[in-house]
Structures are given as C-alpha cells and as structure tokens.
Amino acid sequence: MDKRILNKVKTQTPLVHLITNYVTANDCANAVLAVGGSPVMADEILEVDEIVSLCSALVLNLGTLNQRTVNSMFAAGRKANQLRKPVILDPVGVGATKFRTQIAKQLLEEIQFSVIKGNISEMKALATGQGSTRGVDASTHDLGKDLGQVIALAHSLWKDTESVIVISGAKDIITNGKRTHIIENGQSIMAQITGTGCMLSSIIGGLVGATPEQVFDSTVTATALMGVSGDLALEKLNEIGGGPNTYRSLLIDYLNKVDGALLERRAKIEVR
Numbered sequence: 001m002d003k004r005i006l007n008k009v010k011t012q013t014p015l016v017h018l019i020t021n022y023v024t025a026n027d028c029a030n031a032v033l034a035v036g037g038s039p040v041m042a043d044e045i046l047e048v049d050e051i052v053s054l055c056s057a058l059v060l061n062l063g064t065l066n067q068r069t070v071n072s073m074f075a076a077g078r079k080a081n082q083l084r085k086p087v088i089l090d091p092v093g094v095g096a097t098k099f100r101t102q103i104a105k106q107l108l109e110e111i112q113f114s115v116i117k118g119n120i121s122e123m124k125a126l127a128t129g130q131g132s133t134r135g136v137d138a139s140t141h142d143l144g145k146d147l148g149q150v151i152a153l154a155h156s157l158w159k160d161t162e163s164v165i166v167i168s169g170a171k172d173i174i175t176n177g178k179r180t181h182i183i184e185n186g187q188s189i190m191a192q193i194t195g196t197g198c199m200l201s202s203i204i205g206g207l208v209g210a211t212p213e214q215v216f217d218s219t220v221t222a223t224a225l226m227g228v229s230g231d232l233a234l235e236k237l238n239e240i241g242g243g244p245n246t247y248r249s250l251l252i253d254y255l256n257k258v259d260g261a262l263l264e265r266r267a268k269i270e271v272r
Contacts, residue, residue, distance in 0.1 A: 003260030021063025024195030057209030095125025185227025
C-alpha cells in the first residue's frame with residue numbers, strides 16, 4: 001500500500017471511463033468523485049474510441065450485460081490496449097449464465113487487463129469456465145473455501161492473465177504473482193447494499209489511472225480504502241442510527257474523507 005497515491009488522485013483528477021451496469025452506475029460515479037477522480041459513463045460504440053483516448057483508465061463491468069454494451073467493451077478495451085492505458089475488469093455474475101461466462105472468456109482472450117476484480121465464485125468461473133455464482137453473489141459453497149485455496153486460485157489466475165488479481169470477500173486477496181496482500185477491513189453490512197463491489201472496481205480505476213506505473217500498490221490502496229471506509233461508516237452508523245441506505249451515503253462520505261494518514265492507521269494488511 002502507498003498512502004501517497006490518495007493525494008495523487010486528488011491532485012491529478014484522472015478521467016475514469018466506466019462501461020458499467022445501470023443498477024450501480026450512480027454509486028460508481030460518486031465513488032470515483034469521492035476519491036478525487038472524474039467519471040465518464042459513455043457506452044455508445046460510436047464514441048468509445050474518442051473517450052478512451054481522453055481517459056486515464058477504463059473499467060469494464062459485466063453487471064447488466066447486453067450485446068450492445070459488449071461490442072462497446074471490446075472496442076474500448078482494444079483502444080485502451082493500443083494506447084497502453086490501464087484496463088480493469090469486474091466480471092460481475094460470471095458463472096451464472098453461459099452468455100456471461102463466454103463473453104468474459106472472450107474479453108480475456110482479446111484484451112490485456114491491468115486488474116481483474118471479482119468475488120470467489122466469479123473468479124473461480126473465470127479460471128475454470130464453470131461456476132456456482134448466485135446471480136451476482138458468491139455461492140455459499142465457494143465462500144466456505146479456506147484462505148490457502150483462495151490464494152492458490154488468485155495465483156493461478158495471475159499466471160493465466162498476467163493481471164493484478166483481486167478476490168474480494170471477508171478477507172480480500174490481492175496478488176501480482178510476486179507479492180500477495182490480504183486485507184481484513186470491511187463489514188458484513190456492505191453486502192446489504194448493492195454496488196459495493198462495483199464501487200471498488202471503479203475506485204481501483206481512479207487510483208490506477210493516477211499512478212499507472214504502480215498498478216499493484218494502487219490496487220492494494222484502493223481495496224484498503226474501501227474496507228477502511230466501510231469500517232468507519234459502520235462506526236458512524238452505530239452512533240447516529242439508520243440502516244443500509246444511510247450506510248451507503250456514509251460509505252461514500254468516508255471514501256472522500258479518509259486521507260493517507262488515517263488509511264495507514266486503520267488498514268489491516270497482511271503481506272505474504
């Protein structure tokens with residue numbers, strides 16, 4: 001983790017191109033704004049080349065997949081690779097349907113991703129071509145896997161893709177093959193609002209966009225920031241009262257409020 005990256009995002013205001021799902025688009029945009037980036041949500045194939053040329057990073061989110069946005073994703077991804085700009089993949093719901101799983105496979109074959117982030121079931125489906133995803137949520141069976149199995153899966157995916165791999169869960173696993181970090185921040189209430197995973201991939205885009213030469217450190221910092229913000233949001237929620245919707249607003253507030261010093265104090269990171 002590099003706490004200085006948070007300052008770089010706020011001073012550089014990287015433009016983050018999000019081809020994301022319409023369920024969580026608003027929260028993803030607000031999360032990018034909260035950390036200091038500037039989101040653009042263009043998904044029309046006739047303009048993605050121009051938008052990618054302007055942006056600092058591209059995030060592809062498969063949440064509400066359809067053939068129109070699929071074509072835009074491939075066009076944007078190819079352009080970003082051509083321009084050597086970082087591309088982040090959030091394979092939401094992969095393993096739930098054949099269409100979704102096949103599109104993810106094709107994306108991996110045709111586009112080089114800087115970062116791939118998903119839950120255990122999604123990442124297992126990427127690795128094997130089969131999955132037990134419950135819609136966009138990890139299956140109960142996969143959630144029961146021990147930490148060693150999850151780390152082994154992350155390393156296997158890194159070997160196949162040469163991307164920084166993030167497997168999100170109660171303990172977030174991040175690896176680039178040489179370094180593996182385990183982050184233990186975050187709260188179970190985050191699963192009671194839709195979009196926290198999508199927000200994470202979006203802010204990874206913001207931080208990696210600001211520091212493309214530090215993809216691994218930026219990804220670890222973004223993941224820790226999300227977890228620490230989740231911790232602080234729950235503490236505040238317990239103080240003022242409220243439920244999941246209040247928590248969502250507090251989470252975005254803390255994505256904006258947490259600075260490098262606070263992140264360093266609160267982050268729970270194990271290095272392996």
